[in-house]
Amino acid sequence: MRIAIVGFGVVGQGLVEILRDKADALRDEQGFAATIVAVATRSRGTLYDPQGLEPAALLEAMAAGGLAHYPARDGAFRDLAPLTLIRACNADVLVECSNTNLQTAQPALDYCKAAFETGKHVVLANKGPVALAYAELVALANAAGKHLRFEATVMAGTPSIRLAMQALAGCQIREARGILNGTTNYILTQMESGLSYADALAQAQALGYAEADPTADVDGWDAAGKGIILARALFGSTLTLADMSVRGISAISADDVAAARAAGERWKLVVQVTPTGGSVSPVRVPMAHPLAGVSGATNAVTYNTDLMGDVTLVGAGAGRLQTGFGLLSDLLDIARLGG
Numbered sequence: 001m002r003i004a005i006v007g008f009g010v011v012g013q014g015l016v017e018i019l020r021d022k023a024d025a026l027r028d029e030q031g032f033a034a035t036i037v038a039v040a041t042r043s044r045g046t047l048y049d050p051q052g053l054e055p056a057a058l059l060e061a062m063a064a065g066g067l068a069h070y071p072a073r074d075g076a077f078r079d080l081a082p083l084t085l086i087r088a089c090n091a092d093v094l095v096e097c098s099n100t101n102l103q104t105a106q107p108a109l110d111y112c113k114a115a116f117e118t119g120k121h122v123v124l125a126n127k128g129p130v131a132l133a134y135a136e137l138v139a140l141a142n143a144a145g146k147h148l149r150f151e152a153t154v155m156a157g158t159p160s161i162r163l164a165m166q167a168l169a170g171c172q173i174r175e176a177r178g179i180l181n182g183t184t185n186y187i188l189t190q191m192e193s194g195l196s197y198a199d200a201l202a203q204a205q206a207l208g209y210a211e212a213d214p215t216a217d218v219d220g221w222d223a224a225g226k227g228i229i230l231a232r233a234l235f236g237s238t239l240t241l242a243d244m245s246v247r248g249i250s251a252i253s254a255d256d257v258a259a260a261r262a263a264g265e266r267w268k269l270v271v272q273v274t275p276t277g278g279s280v281s282p283v284r285v286p287m288a289h290p291l292a293g294v295s296g297a298t299n300a301v302t303y304n305t306d307l308m309g310d311v312t313l314v315g316a317g318a319g320r321l322q323t324g325f326g327l328l329s330d331l332l333d334i335a336r337l338g339g
């Protein structure tokens, strides 16, 4: 499988690190081999080599400051514009992991369209296009006879999408509810241990959990975007961010955290979506509540279904390798379907 990676920050590099370290196991155990033919960064160059790029050398180049440090072969193309690169390259799959934009979904939405138009599958960690243009992307994928996958957009590589769309296929899912943002859950957990809000946020950024602009995390919009993705993909809903009531954690003070603890409770940023509405809000839950034990960058989702009642999934909600794995799981899925 030849892949083009657009957006080469924490998540894109996480995927390449996995491909570097697990190439043998993926080949032997899954019959899967990926060749990275193109990489595009926002401000540190782009590269396209139809013969393939070396994962280890790509990571070393980024550590040295950018793709200019990659020892490219003759016949490789440097610094093509991302749209040109996506259209021209020989990749089978576009892996889109540039920064999420929940207002316009751009430029990632145009990248996805260009990929489908030129006969490529699309795998996203970027939440913008899925949250804002899900129906359009599904229609484009179907028209092209290609696959659209987005496991990494909700709960990183924890299979929240695959559980709902594949394992629970045949059940009607009536509600999704849980903790869907790693950064805010990490901050709340660290504040309980006495860390300040600012220090906890700085740690979440250093660990690669936070969005490029972390106000999307702390004000609840990242969690809301994930709620929209679940509502659109699972319920066929046309819910938008404007339909949701969204409150984040920026107003939660150290005193609020201490008051909850004194009452045997914990703050959690809870997302809830049904086919017709949804909300994101900080909630005080008793210690015995199932969500109280979900700490750090771990997330949880409960699907309320007609045939199975509640089905709950708990696992990583953010992180370099965890989100990189979400992308890998989609690539494996596409490969199993015949790529």
Ligand code: HSE
Pocket: 153, 154, 155, 156, 180, 181, 182, 183, 184, 209, 210, 211, 217, 222, 317, 318, 319
């Ligand atoms: N900023 C997001 C979070 C990354 O903290 O959950 C994963 O989508």
